[in-house]
Amino acid sequence: MRDQLEDALNNQQFGYGQAQHINQVELPKRFYKDVDVARTNDGFVVTLDGKQTRTPGRKLPIVVPAQSIAQAMAAEWAAQEKYIDPTTMPMVRLINSAVESGEENAPAFRAEIGKFAGNDLLLYRADAPQELVDDQELHWDGALVTLARHFDVAFQPTIGIIHQPQPASTLTKLDTALEGQGLLSLTALVSITGITGSGLLAIALLHQLLDAEQVWTAAHVDEDHQIRLWGEDEEAMTRRAKRRVEFDTAVSVVDALRA
Template sequence: MRDQLEEALRHQDAGYGRAQHLNRVELPKRFYKSVDVARSEEGYAVTLDGRPVRTPGKKIPIVLPVLDLAQHKAEEWAAQKEFIDPATMPMTRLINSAVESGEEMIPAFRAEVGKFAANDLLLYRADSPQELVAEQERVWDGALVKLARKFDVAFQPTIGIIHQPQPAATLEKLDAALEGQGLLSLTALVSITGITGSGLLALALLHELMDADAVWFAAHVDEDHQIRLWGEDEEAMARRAKRRVEFDIAVRVVDALR
């Protein structure tokens, strides 16, 4: 089970770290001419030359519950040129990860978001410099207030990195906030949690307390402070841009399934 959870988490870095690996292996040639979306009673399936797409590992047929996700996945397949490059197919990778994980992974994915929320980025604050302290308070406290009001919970932020347990009642209510989320939605939420370092931001996004841009901004308060001090690093900004692509895909999945 842990291997499956780690695979779902790993898909978030496929846009950059895994892309380096893909550069070292021979990519498969495009073997199809047409890409379509077929509708059935179960949902929507992407087809290649009329045959439904299956997952690469377990060869499981993929049927999606909403048209938007199937169309986006079809666009990724249609955009492939001579070779099929998974690094350019973030929606396909996320969906494959979810389907191959299986429904039995739902509790583990739900627990993963809760684990981050219990030790969340938003709860561990800097003690200096004052500019960063003020920015964390302004952005992160705003997010915590929205969550506290929505779920009737209390948080205990701390300064430094020493573990600060959160109230058990808070963690129980935050876990309940994931009730009813299916495998695909939870896979996307695990991705958002891993990319941002925050289960609380993932929950705020799910429940429309913050939009995607606000979540992204909150997740990069510390990094943006360093950029203001030292300027941009080209490689770091390239990695950040690729993480944003993965983030936006996961957000699209959550929005489509909400």
């Protein structure tokens, strides 16, 4: 499931997907000197030589509600040297992706998180080896108990990969847990869901039931087990490091909008 949602995000042409094409086209040269953050009646904007930034696709003006998000975007623009490299601008890409998607897609993002939560990573367990079983219980059982108590829901974990439906009341309450989240927050939560393979972990993070490190560790129980067995693969670790940057960026958006 993680791969499916990451693919969906990567295929957004002017958000995350924009970075997928940098090896096929020449990077644009830096065309600006000064980068700044300005406050407007609607929120905060990043300016390049005094001009407000826009999305690269539909040329939509970018306004964010939190100053910290605008400052992070501005830092990425300022860090560009001779050329503009989208792969080094995770915050800009995340916000571009949200703005390009449009408010009309917010319900679909919310539904996608709920869909993952109903068929979640944390609910499908290994029956062997015992070390992996123990690690899953250590990091996943506590998360499920915390969510169950907070939202007054019940989960039905299963061993193996055969689909195990979750109670309808649980799915309804988890969907309600996403009420009030706007497009930017939902875009960040979809990113977290895709990276971790878990809608439940994204919801737990949103409601501060787990912190970012707990979520990251829980999401990588299986992968860490494989590393202990077979050692680190350099290419895989590079991909993981890139995912961590995207994860931290999305978490910072959720935190900023919660504040």
